[in-house]
Amino acid sequence: MRDVAAAAGVSVMTVSRVMNGAASVARDTAARVEQAIADLGYRRNDIARHLRQKGQISRTIGLVVDDLGNPFYSALARAVEDAAYRRGYLVLVGSTNDDPYREREVVTAFSARQVDGLIVVPTSGNQAFLSAQLAMGTPIVCADRTARGLDVDTVTVDNRDAAMRAVAHLVDHGHRRIAYLGDQRSIWTLKERYAGYRDALAAADLPLDRDLTCHGLRSRADAAAAMAGLMALDDPPTAVFASNDLITMGAIDGLGDAGRRVALVGFDDFPLADKLSPPVTVVSQDPATIGATAAQLLFSRIDGNNGPARWVMLLTRFVARGSGEIRA
Amino acid sequence: MRDVAAAAGVSVMTVSRVMNGAASVARDTAARVEQAIADLGYRRNDIARHLRQKGQISRTIGLVVDDLGNPFYSALARAVEDAAYRRGYLVLVGSTNDDPYREREVVTAFSARQVDGLIVVPTSGNQAFLSAQLAMGTPIVCADRTARGLDVDTVTVDNRDAAMRAVAHLVDHGHRRIAYLGDQRSIWTLKERYAGYRDALAAADLPLDRDLTCHGLRSRADAAAAMAGLMALDDPPTAVFASNDLITMGAIDGLGDAGRRVALVGFDDFPLADKLSPPVTVVSQDPATIGATAAQLLFSRIDGNNGPARWVMLLTRFVARGSGEIRA
DNA sequence: GTGAAAGCGCTAACAT
DNA sequence: ATGTTAGCGCTTTCAC
Numbered sequence: 001m002r003d004v005a006a007a008a009g010v011s012v013m014t015v016s017r018v019m020n021g022a023a024s025v026a027r028d029t030a031a032r033v034e035q036a037i038a039d040l041g042y043r044r045n046d047i048a049r050h051l052r053q054k055g056q057i058s059r060t061i062g063l064v065v066d067d068l069g070n071p072f073y074s075a076l077a078r079a080v081e082d083a084a085y086r087r088g089y090l091v092l093v094g095s096t097n098d099d100p101y102r103e104r105e106v107v108t109a110f111s112a113r114q115v116d117g118l119i120v121v122p123t124s125g126n127q128a129f130l131s132a133q134l135a136m137g138t139p140i141v142c143a144d145r146t147a148r149g150l151d152v153d154t155v156t157v158d159n160r161d162a163a164m165r166a167v168a169h170l171v172d173h174g175h176r177r178i179a180y181l182g183d184q185r186s187i188w189t190l191k192e193r194y195a196g197y198r199d200a201l202a203a204a205d206l207p208l209d210r211d212l213t214c215h216g217l218r219s220r221a222d223a224a225a226a227m228a229g230l231m232a233l234d235d236p237p238t239a240v241f242a243s244n245d246l247i248t249m250g251a252i253d254g255l256g257d258a259g260r261r262v263a264l265v266g267f268d269d270f271p272l273a274d275k276l277s278p279p280v281t282v283v284s285q286d287p288a289t290i291g292a293t294a295a296q297l298l299f300s301r302i303d304g305n306n307g308p309a310r311w312v313m314l315l316t317r318f319v320a321r322g323s324g325e326i327r328a
Numbered sequence: 329m330r331d332v333a334a335a336a337g338v339s340v341m342t343v344s345r346v347m348n349g350a351a352s353v354a355r356d357t358a359a360r361v362e363q364a365i366a367d368l369g370y371r372r373n374d375i376a377r378h379l380r381q382k383g384q385i386s387r388t389i390g391l392v393v394d395d396l397g398n399p400f401y402s403a404l405a406r407a408v409e410d411a412a413y414r415r416g417y418l419v420l421v422g423s424t425n426d427d428p429y430r431e432r433e434v435v436t437a438f439s440a441r442q443v444d445g446l447i448v449v450p451t452s453g454n455q456a457f458l459s460a461q462l463a464m465g466t467p468i469v470c471a472d473r474t475a476r477g478l479d480v481d482t483v484t485v486d487n488r489d490a491a492m493r494a495v496a497h498l499v500d501h502g503h504r505r506i507a508y509l510g511d512q513r514s515i516w517t518l519k520e521r522y523a524g525y526r527d528a529l530a531a532a533d534l535p536l537d538r539d540l541t542c543h544g545l546r547s548r549a550d551a552a553a554a555m556a557g558l559m560a561l562d563d564p565p566t567a568v569f570a571s572n573d574l575i576t577m578g579a580i581d582g583l584g585d586a587g588r589r590v591a592l593v594g595f596d597d598f599p600l601a602d603k604l605s606p607p608v609t610v611v612s613q614d615p616a617t618i619g620a621t622a623a624q625l626l627f628s629r630i631d632g633n634n635g636p637a638r639w640v641m642l643l644t645r646f647v648a649r650g651s652g653e654i655r656a
Numbered sequence: 657g658t659g660a661a662a663g664c665g666c667t668a669a670c671a672t
Numbered sequence: 673a674t675g676t677t678a679g680c681g682c683t684t685t686c687a688c
Contacts, residue, residue: 001665011675016667024673041460046440047375047386048665052680058375060420060441068409069616074402081396081423085430090437092388093421095409102413109418112374113388132369249599271577272600288397329681339659344683352657376681380664 001044007036019044050114060090061298062110064103064120068095072245072268072287073121076143079291080119087299089116098187100125111138117298119291122147124186139301143294144287145188146311153297154311157285159189159267162316163196163241164203166265166283169318170239171204174328175263179212179230179237181223181247190215193243193267212237223250231258238328239263245270248280263326274321281324284317329372335364347372378442388418389626390438392431392448396423400573400596400615401449404471407619408447415627417444426515428453439466445626447619450475452514467629471622472615473516474639481625482639485613487517487595490644491524491569492531494593494611497646498567499532502656503591507540507558507565509551509575518543521571521595540565551578559586566656567591573598576608591654602649609652612645 005012010033017025018033025033036042050058063080065073077093084091092115094106103123110118111133118133118140127142128149134140142154170178180197183190194215201208211233214226223242227250230237240255240262242248248266255262260278269284293312333340338361345353346361353361364370378386391408393401405421412419420443422434431451438446439461446461446468455470456477462468470482498506508525511518522543529536539561542554551570555578558565568583568590570576576594583590588606597612621640 012666013675014673017674020667026673029673041463043436043464044440045442045665046437047442048379048680049667050680051376051379051665051682052667054668056680067406069403069406071399071402074399074405075397077402077421078395078397078423081421085422085434090420090441091422092418093405093409094413094419095406106413108371109374112371113418114373114375132371135369136371252600252603270599272580272598272604275580275604276600277605340682341659342657345658348683354657357657373681376664377683378664379666379681380683382684384664 001042004033004036004040004042007040008033056114057116058114059088060092060113060115061117061119062092062094062107062113062115064094064096064106064110064118066096066098066121066123068093071270073144075287076121076291076294079288080295083292083295083299096121096123098123098184103127104129107133111136117141117302119143119294119298120147121145122188124184124188139298141294141298141301143290148188151309153294153301153309155290155293155297155314156189156311157290157314157316159192160196160199162283162285162318163193163243163267164199165196165318166267166324167197167200167241168203169281169320169324170241170263170265171200171206173239173263173325175237175239176206176328177209177212177235177237178206178239178241180214180241180243181217181226181251182213182215182243183217183247185215190243197241197243217247217250220246220250220253223247224253225250227251227254231255231262237262239326240265242266244268248282252276252280259323261326263324263328265324269319273319276323278323278326279321281321282319284319285314289314329370331368332361332364332370335368336361384442385444386442387416388420388441388443389445389447390420390422390435390441390443392422392424392434392438392446394424394426394449394451396421399598401472403615404449404619404622407616408623411620411623411627424449424451426451426512431455432457435461439464445469445630447471447622447626448475449473450516452512452516467626469622469626469629471618476516479637481622481629481637483618483621483625483642484517484639485618485642485644487520488524488527490611490613490646491521491571491595492527493524493646494595494652495525495528495569496531497609497648497652498569498591498593499528499534501567501591501653503565503567504534504656505537505540505563505565506534506567506569507555508542508569508571509545509554509579510541510543510571511545511575513543518571525569525571545575545578548574548578548581551575552581553578555579555582559583559590565590567654568593570594572596576610580604580608587651589654591652591656593652597647604651606651606654607649609649610647612647613642617642 096103127147217223245268273280424431455475545551570579573596601608
């Protein structure tokens with residue numbers, strides 16, 4: 001900037017004014033400065049700019065998800081990025097792998113970079129440490145899952161109720177032995193979905209059979225193995241509720257030909273679910289809407305809204321395609 | 329930091345030393361400072377730190393992809409993020425939607441934020457403008473596609489050759505009317521794949537029938553419609569080469585029951601490809617490896633390597649599952 | 657072992 | 673319409 005000023009024969013302040021499109025610069029002075037900028041290929045250092053600028057804003061938000069490589073979270077991330085782009089904000093991303101330690105590291109690094117706000121998919125750990133950032137004036141919004149030990153804006157779907165309806169649907173089709181396949185119970189969404197599963201059983205006066213519930217399935221392969229194990233029981237289930245997309249695919253792998261007689265309902269829709277035989281009945285949620293809503297809540301805070309924390313519950317859609325309508 | 333210094337009764341310099349773990353601080357002084365830091369909940373401002381620090385590094389890299397919401401690019405992004413995390417770097421992400429204007433905006437914004445390096449999936453526009461960043465000392469690596477008008481490190485797969493072999497596979501199974509379904513030809517990868525398609529036809533002395541080639545398919549629905557159109561021809565194709573995962577799915581949609589007699593090979597593997605009937609034969613590439621390799625090249629530049637530009641060509645894998653082995 | 661002064665690149669506030 | 677001064681929060685350099 002000093003070089004530009006020297007080249008144009010003005011002070012750095014005038015260069016600053018030109019860069020910011022200030023009106024109070026003579027046309028020919030501005031032209032000289034523009035020329036110098038072009039000649040020297042000068043680009044403003046936005047970091048230094050924000051350091052001094054009023055309000056200390058960095059025009060950057062941080063997005064912390066479980067796994068950016070998971071299509072669910074990448075769809076969410078894309079929606080956040082679009083909202084940020086429209087407002088002239090940049091997005092820092094980080095994955096936690098549901099590891100509370102890494103979550104803390106990432107959030108801390110983002111805060112040290114002075115992000116103006118944070119959208120977080122909380123891990124199963126405790127998020128009380130986030131209250132420090134909150135106290136420092138950095139707004140936080142939780143997406144997909146609620147935080148533990150923290151009272152902030154949150155966007156989720158109606159996990160428990162949706163799971164309950166899905167399982168009730170299986171009950172309505174005559175099933176009494178309905179298996180549950182799920183990821184770690186420590187994750188909020190899975191706890192909710194499992195609760196919904198039990199709600200539906202209770203409502204139908206069905207017993208909760210521990211032999212039919214599998215938790216902690218971290219991958220499609222895990223789910224396939226668990227499903228195969230269930231089918232090897234003396235009295236195998238006649239229906240299955242799979243609590244996320246990966247697990248649903250694993251269940252399909254594990255069922256093999258038995259997929260034609262065993263009913264299946266999965267949480268999360270996925271491409272080609274309608275092309276399988278039988279086509280897969282699912283509870284569908286929209287990650288892009290979750291991300292867009294979270295961004296909207298965050299920017300309202302950045303814009304100064306400091307009302308009480310809001311919890312936006314988005315509705316899921318039940319999509320009957322065939323696999324969930326197989327009768328007992 | 330000033331507050332901490334005051335609370336501990338030392339100068340800001342000593343606080344700085346403690347924050348950086350300098351050895352030359354008396355044990356009890358350090359303890360007093362640590363205490364003050366804890367009491368006041370002080371967190372260092374990394375932005376200000378990097379502004380003054382030797383070498384002016386920001387420990388941030390920028391990642392520009394076509395669409396972060398596309399599982400292919402999100403897998404790539406995840407690999408980049410992991411590599412960055414291991415080195416203590418943060419990642420700014422941006423999507424271009426293959427819009428050269430947005431590409432330029434995003435890259436410019438990243439550069440203004442003083443990123444230490446850039447991994448870019450180039451749009452179909454011209455990337456000559458990137459030479460400005462390159463000249464300013466910001467290393468750039470292209471991933472998935474090559475850049476136009478720019479000589480930088482690049483990671484791609486053997487698109488043309490892989491496409492050629494895929495189509496040759498169809499020829500080997502007796503097909504003479506092989507359709508091509510592709511996205512915009514202006515995109516480098518698609519240009520290459522289309523060239524491979526023509527290579528295979530030429531090698532088999534088959535004519536290039538314009539009626540059997542469809543370009544510019546931007547979505548699964550586009551591809552479905554194009555496929556249906558092809559099947560409505562008087563003399564429909566007996567085989568199809570689909571040039572990416574979305575288009576392969578669309579082709580499956582468009583084929584419907586004809587999928588049992590019309591052979592299909594797709595570029596890109598996708599979940600459940602093996603569960604369809606018939607299971608889908610594909611050319612499989614690994615986006616995570618592309619991302620990891622790009623990160624490796626970028627960090628080698630950040631570490632000072634300034635040798636000539638490298639082009640790493642990763643190999644694809646041909647996965648025969650059934651749909652590609654249907655005979656004419 | 658500690659501190660004072662200077663400055664990274666920029667802009668706010670007040671000159672002129 | 674333009675320049676001067678001060679300072680954002682930190683680190684470098686050099687002094688003690």
